[in-house]
Amino acid sequence: MSAPPSKSEFEELVDTYYEALYRFGYSLAKSPERASDLVQQTFVKWAEKGHQLLDKTKAKSWLFTTLYREHLSQARRSTRFPERDLEEAEFQLPAESPSPERALDGKRAVSLLTQLDETFRAPLTLFYLQDHSYKEIAAILDIPIGTVMSRIARGKKQLRDRMNTASGVESKNIVNITKGKQRHG
Numbered sequence: 001m002s003a004p005p006s007k008s009e010f011e012e013l014v015d016t017y018y019e020a021l022y023r024f025g026y027s028l029a030k031s032p033e034r035a036s037d038l039v040q041q042t043f044v045k046w047a048e049k050g051h052q053l054l055d056k057t058k059a060k061s062w063l064f065t066t067l068y069r070e071h072l073s074q075a076r077r078s079t080r081f082p083e084r085d086l087e088e089a090e091f092q093l094p095a096e097s098p099s100p101e102r103a104l105d106g107k108r109a110v111s112l113l114t115q116l117d118e119t120f121r122a123p124l125t126l127f128y129l130q131d132h133s134y135k136e137i138a139a140i141l142d143i144p145i146g147t148v149m150s151r152i153a154r155g156k157k158q159l160r161d162r163m164n165t166a167s168g169v170e171s172k173n174i175v176n177i178t179k180g181k182q183r184h185g
Contacts, residue, residue: 013050014043017063020130024064027125028071030114038074042067064132065140068122112162120155123148 021042025035045066046059053062110129113121122141126132134152138145 010043010047013046013059013063017060021063021067024125024130025067025071027114027121027129028068028118029074034074038067038070041070045070061132061136061139064126064130064136065142068140109159109163112159115162116155116158120151120158123151124155124159127152 018039021039022035025038025042026032029035029038042063046063050059050062053059113124116124123137126137126140127134132140134145134148137148141148143151
């Protein structure tokens with residue numbers, strides 16, 4: 001077992017992975033506050049247990065797996081003890097600047113992605129938005145690699161169908177997700 005990470009190592013880890021973890025947390029929780037809580041809890045667990053990870057090259061997978069498991073834990077808790085929001089605060093949402101037409105399709109795709117069932121949303125988010133390999137996704141979600149591949153394929157089809165249905169026509173600006181790189185390892 002190695003020594004706990006130094007303050008600078010921990011800060012470097014946070015600087016490296018915070019944004020990606022937040023985006024993944026947001027795609028799961030669909031709430032800026034909950035996404036921030038997931039990321040914070042993930043780093044708390046890293047501070048407590050990260051030193052036990054013998055292969056530091058696996059830190060990224062460990063962090064994403066921990067965040068996903070924390071999300072599942074919170075989802076189970078919220079089912080048993082539902083939380084009622086009285087009002088969503090619009091000023092807390094991140095400000096967005098105007099973007100070109102292609103980015104609008106990207107925003108639509110991400111928006112429609114949040115409407116997919118988590119079974120498909122999590123693997124698609126990890127693959128396309130977080131750039132994880134199938135193998136890493138399988139480890140993070142604790143499912144077989146074949147299941148990852150199947151869920152990504154089915155999720156892409158659902159997302160493509162929703163993009164076409166939402167616009168009424170096939171958009172020419174949609175990134176062709178059927179020809180994505182096959183990152184197996």
